[in-house]
Amino acid sequence: MKRDELADLTVFVAVAQEGSFTRAAKRLEMSQSAISQIIRRLEARLGVRLLSRTTRSVAPTAAGEQLLQRVAPMLDGINESLTALGQFRDRPAGRIRITTVEHAAKMIILPGIRDLLHENPDIKVELIIDYGLADIVADRFDAGVRLGASVAKDMIAVRISPDIPMAVIGSPDYLANNAAPRAPEDLLAHRCINLHLPTSGTSFAWPLTGKGKKDITTVSVKGPLTLNAIDLIRDAALDGHGLAYLPQDTVQTEIDAGRLISLLNARVPDLPGYHLYYANRRNASPAFKLLVEALRWRG
Numbered sequence: 001m002k003r004d005e006l007a008d009l010t011v012f013v014a015v016a017q018e019g020s021f022t023r024a025a026k027r028l029e030m031s032q033s034a035i036s037q038i039i040r041r042l043e044a045r046l047g048v049r050l051l052s053r054t055t056r057s058v059a060p061t062a063a064g065e066q067l068l069q070r071v072a073p074m075l076d077g078i079n080e081s082l083t084a085l086g087q088f089r090d091r092p093a094g095r096i097r098i099t100t101v102e103h104a105a106k107m108i109i110l111p112g113i114r115d116l117l118h119e120n121p122d123i124k125v126e127l128i129i130d131y132g133l134a135d136i137v138a139d140r141f142d143a144g145v146r147l148g149a150s151v152a153k154d155m156i157a158v159r160i161s162p163d164i165p166m167a168v169i170g171s172p173d174y175l176a177n178n179a180a181p182r183a184p185e186d187l188l189a190h191r192c193i194n195l196h197l198p199t200s201g202t203s204f205a206w207p208l209t210g211k212g213k214k215d216i217t218t219v220s221v222k223g224p225l226t227l228n229a230i231d232l233i234r235d236a237a238l239d240g241h242g243l244a245y246l247p248q249d250t251v252q253t254e255i256d257a258g259r260l261i262s263l264l265n266a267r268v269p270d271l272p273g274y275h276l277y278y279a280n281r282r283n284a285s286p287a288f289k290l291l292v293e294a295l296r297w298r299g
Contacts, residue, residue, distance in 0.1 A: 008042040009071050011035055012050060016060045016068045017140065027140075092286040093122035099134045100127055100145035103230055103247050104274045108161050109145065109295065116294040123287045131228060132198040137279055142288060148272035155277040160295040163270035165248035168206070169260040173240040180263055181243075184208040184219050191242035192221035196228045206245045208267045216269055221245075273297065 014024040015035065025032040043050050050064035060068055100109060105127050113125055128141070136144045136155075144151075147164070151157045168187075170180075181187050187206070194203035203226055205218035223242045227233050230246055237244040237251075238259060245268075254260040276295055278284075 005045075008038050008045075009067075010075060011038045012042055012064075013068060013072050013075055015039060015051060015058060016064060017072070017138075019058055021058060091122050092120050092290055094285050094287040095124040095126060096142045096288055096291055097126045097128065097140065098143050098145060098276075099130050099136060099139070099141045101131055102129045103164075103250065104145045104161070105129060107247075107249060108274055112160065112295045113291065116290060120287070120290065123290070125291070130198070131196070136277075143276050143278040143291075145274055145276050148275045151275050151277045156280055157275040157277045158292055158295070159273055159297045160276050161274040161297055162299050163273045165270050166207075166245060166268050167248045167251055167255070167265075168208075168243060168245050168263045168268055169237055169251050169255065170243045170263060171238055171240045171260060172258070174237075174242060175261055180261075182264075184210075184217065184264065184267055187219050187221050187243065190221070190223075192223040193233050193236050193242050193244045194221065194223060194226040195230070195233060195245075196226050198228070204245070207269060207271065208264065209269050210267075 011024070011028065011030075014028050015021055018024045018027060021032050021035055021039075025035050028035070039051060048063045049061050050067060052059050052061055098109070109127060117123060117125065133146070133150060134141060134144060136142075145160065148157070148159070168181075170178075174191075178190060181190060184206075192206075197204055203220070205220045207216050207218050209216055221243075225233075225236050225241050227236065230250055233244050234246055234251055234254070236242070237246075238254065243263065251260055251262075255262050276292060278288075
């Protein structure tokens with residue numbers, strides 16, 4: 001096989017897996033026009049149509065799907081073999097893609113990798129903020145970060161944070177017109193701000209404890225706003241749109257300043273700490289191993 005033929009197959013696999021010329025161009029760091037030209041060239045050389053294109057999506061044809069299933073594992077094998085050679089480099093290098101939620105990215109990952117990136121300029125980290133439960137293998141992430149209870153059992157999981165203190169909060173303006181809740185069930189009578197979960201298409205149910213502080217129940221609250229970012233939820237609570245359920249460290253400054261009031265303190269349990277999870281890869285690169293050790297929680 002000629003070198004350009006292998007390169008063309010790499011482009012085809014990227015487009016087929018991403019379902020988009022634009023996302024494939026970003027992944028391969030190429031122009032969209034160059035990728036389109038390569039696909040046309042590959043289809044002309046093979047004499048079959050590999051991709052069905054519409055104005056909204058790109059999907060493999062039957063021939064393309066067959067080629068994808070056979071070629072993608074071979075290219076992954078080549079990439080893993082090349083990655084394994086990194087141990088012979090003088091300096092760790094490579095790009096590491098991680099799917100995570102914004103709170104973990106801001107409070108855990110960015111502080112945790114600061115020294116790593118300063119000391120290893122050839123390591124590149126790409127963080128993708130997403131509240132969906134991504135399939136990190138299918139979506140070609142090196143790792144994901146989620147709360148411990150959300151990690152699939154077939155993944156290797158490394159704890160990277162302590163448990164997460166949470167808070168139910170509301171603004172003084174909102175509480176001036178609405179009696180503060182005294183029990184979890186009182187939340188059902190309140191306007192609450194929801195966090196959207198894209199995987200299930202539902203909203204995050206608030207974990208709270210009973211009087212004995214042992215039995216945890218979840219309350220599916222209702223309200224005028226459903227958002228997909230905790231910074232937006234905090235801002236909406238500050239604006240008096242309703243009560244919110246957020247990590248304590250994201251609202252402590254506002255609580256201390258009196259701009260938000262913490263509620264049901266004895267009924268709000270900590271959530272399980274964040275874990276970095278990844279597939280069992282025997283040939284993990286030196287760069288990835290350094291990142292795991294940089295983030296590992298040692299509390």
